[in-house]
Amino acid sequence: MGKDRIHFYIEQHRAALETMALDIWAHPEGGFQEKRTAQIQAEYLKRLGAQVSFPVACAPTALVAQYGSGFPVVGFLGELDALPGQSQKVCAYQEPAEKGGYGHACGHHLLGVGSLAGFAALMEVMREEKIPGTIRYYGCPAEESFGGKTFMARDGLFDDLDCCMNWHPSGEDSVALTQSSAFELMEFHFHGVEAHAAMNPHMGRSALDAVELMNVGANYLREHIIPAARLHYFITDGGRAVNVVPGNAAVRYAVRAPQIHQVQEIVERLVSVAQGAAMMTGTTVEKKVMSIYHNRLPNNALSDLVYENLAHCPWPKYTTEELELFRALSATYSPSLVEERCKTLGAAKDELWNSLLRRPIRKGNKSITVGGSTDVGDVSWITPTVNLTVTCCPIMVDGHSWQACAAYGSTAAAKGMTRAAQVMAWSAYDLLTTRQDVLGKAKKELQQDRNGRSYTPIPQDMLPSFDNL
Ligand SMILES: [Zn+2]
Ligand SMILES: [Zn+2]
Incomplete structure (x- = not known):
């Protein structure tokens, strides 16, 4: 048999x-x-x-x-x-x-x-x-x-x-x-203007400032998303030297929620937070998607x-x-x-x-x-x-x-x-x-x-x- x-x-x-x-x-x-x-x-x-x-x-x-x-x-x-x-x-x-x-x-x-x-x-x-x-x-x-x-x-x-x-x-x-959670992993790359941090900071536009403001915004967002959702992040690029205004910085985010459409809704709001941070700091932002998993x-x-x-x-x-x-x-x-x-x-x-x-x-x-x-x-x-x-x-x-x-x-x-x-x-x-x-x-x-x-x-x-x- x-x-x-x-x-x-x-x-x-x-x-x-x-x-x-x-x-x-x-x-x-x-x-x-x-x-x-x-x-x-x-x-x-x-x-x-x-x-x-x-x-x-x-x-x-x-x-x-x-x-x-x-x-x-x-x-x-x-x-x-x-x-x-x-x-x-x-x-x-x-x-x-x-x-x-x-x-x-x-x-x-x-x-x-x-x-x-x-x-x-x-x-x-x-x-x-x-x-x-x-x-x-x-x-x-x-x-x-x-x-x-x-x-x-x-x-x-x-x-x-x-x-x-x-x-x-x-x-x-x-x-x-x-079920397992749905998930999106992405990185936000901010681009600003480098400058001497002591001599000409007014000439610089800090990409790291933008990352930090984005993280503040995201932490406020946390209270207004469904309780079952999760936001995780870490800074993957925070600049190279204290005496240079960072021209580039990046932060990696993961969003999880029970359903894929819930992840998509939260990601959309997170993108607005990133854009707001860029606007506040005179920088630009690009989003790079690294992975998306369905529940x-x-x-x-x-x-x-x-x-x-x-x-x-x-x-x-x-x-x-x-x-x-x-x-x-x-x-x-x-x-x-x-x-x-x-x-x-x-x-x-x-x-x-x-x-x-x-x-x-x-x-x-x-x-x-x-x-x-x-x-x-x-x-x-x-x-x-x-x-x-x-x-x-x-x-x-x-x-x-x-x-x-x-x-x-x-x-x-x-x-x-x-x-x-x-x-x-x-x-x-x-x-x-x-x-x-x-x-x-x-x-x-x-x-x-x-x-x-x-x-x-x-x-x-x-x-x-x-x-x-
Ligand atoms: Zn594993
Ligand atoms: Zn495994």
């Missing part, structure tokens, strides 16, 4: 897949700089006989692999990028592998190779069983910063999907039914099917050393944090002390928006998309931390990755064969959730940014 064959394929290739993921973990790369990572994946997929396009969508490190033809078309989302300053060794105390270097503290090495493995296993079974339909793997860069998927979406690369498999490494097995729309119909498969996916056998590492990493958190996490997960304390919550959960519902943002949101507006999480670290460990980078670099994490591959390949197999009915339901649900709004891609003239956040 196809599902057993998927399991067998993954078992047979486990060593190679785990080695690939841990090798990528050991060579972390930043957003739109993931050349080595993308190359490794593209070569692996070509060797399997998939049709590989690399690079795509004006993003130098984005790739797409395809197998099969016709209906249905099922996607697998992978990610590639690491985080700056998060370098860490696999151990239970904080020690960077490279001081100040990149680190896979969000586990995108697992995310990418896990989705690739799900695609590869299903491809093999489709070939053997002559199953009609199309599957596609997306190697998506710069999720943490500039949104590779939004560039791929602008090029229409997700348009013909009937649904999309998506997962994230985590401290629990779950399907997340919550993520969960899909209950698709999530139910994936949950069934998740519940049937057996746990791996961990070695004593692997469990010891997980317990030691959990012990780096304070008892009050453990208590809080118990409440959030509805977990008993002994489950947390064992470091692993050995049961799947359905997390939240559509009325809840979590604070973070992801470019998976954009895909979820185009096609029904599932948000699976699979245990790759202790429950206590949150992403973007040294503990996460340590846990995700372990062999235990790689075992979670191959489970994710199996759950996604099983679910996609169902959709290609006996459960095509779910696709119709999932699409109808998406249409209702969009509530008459269509997906708006990023502006046509927007290019990938390359600096690091």
Whole structure:
């Protein structure tokens, strides 16, 4: 039977897949700089006989692999990028592998190779069983910063999907039914007139003054936007010398809100604040958009099917050393944090002390928006998309931390990755064969959730940014 064959394929290739993921973990790369990572994946997929396009969508490190033809078309989302300053060794105390270097503290090495493995296993079974339909793997860069998927979406690369498999490494097995926040990241560049700050300050027009006045204005704006919205900023260029009136200055802003149209409304008002600051200081201002993420729309119909498969996916056998590492990493958190996490997960304390919550959960519902943002949101507006999480670290460990980078670099994490591959390949197999009915339901649900709004891609003239956040 196809599902057993998927399991067998993954078992047979486990060593190679785990080695690939841990090798990528050991060579972390930043957003739109993931050349080595993308190359490794593209070569692996070509060797399997998939049709590989690399690079795509004006993003130098984005790739797409395809197998099969016709209906249905099922996607697998992978990610590639690491985080700056998060370098860490696999151990239970904080020690960077490279001081100040990149680190896979969000586990995108697992995310990418896990989705690739799900695609590869299903491809093999489709070939053997002559199953009609199309599957596609997306190697998506710069999720943490500039949104590779939004560039791929602008090029229409997700348009013909009937649904999309998506997962994230985590401290629990779950399907997340919550929304993520919509987000826009932008930089305001002010241009004034340089002058000697002591001899001729009256000749100067300070771009830094404009930045500071803009920030004051934005902080007043805060009170008059919806409470669920967030404004974050930092000054990226404040001048170079105290005795020169700064001719150029820049400030980077992020705006978050539950819905993309709410972000757009706040950004419009923020632009007015910037223009006001420019007017007050005799400077000019330019806005550069760096990324725009839609809020993520969960899909209950698709999530139910994936949950069934998740519940049937057996746990791996961990070695004593692997469990010891997980317990030691959990012990780096304070008892009050453990208590809080118990409440959030509805977990008993002994489950947390064992470091692993050995049961799947359905997390939240559509009325809840979590604070973070992801470019998976954009895909979820185009096609029904599932948000699976699979245990790759202790429950206590949150992403973007040294503990996460340590846990995700372990062999235990790689075992979670191959489970994710199996759950996604099983679910996609169902959709290609006996459960095509779910696709119709999932699409109808998406249409209702969009509530008459269509997906708006990023502006046509927007290019990938390359600096690091
Ligand atoms: Zn992340
Ligand atoms: Zn992530």
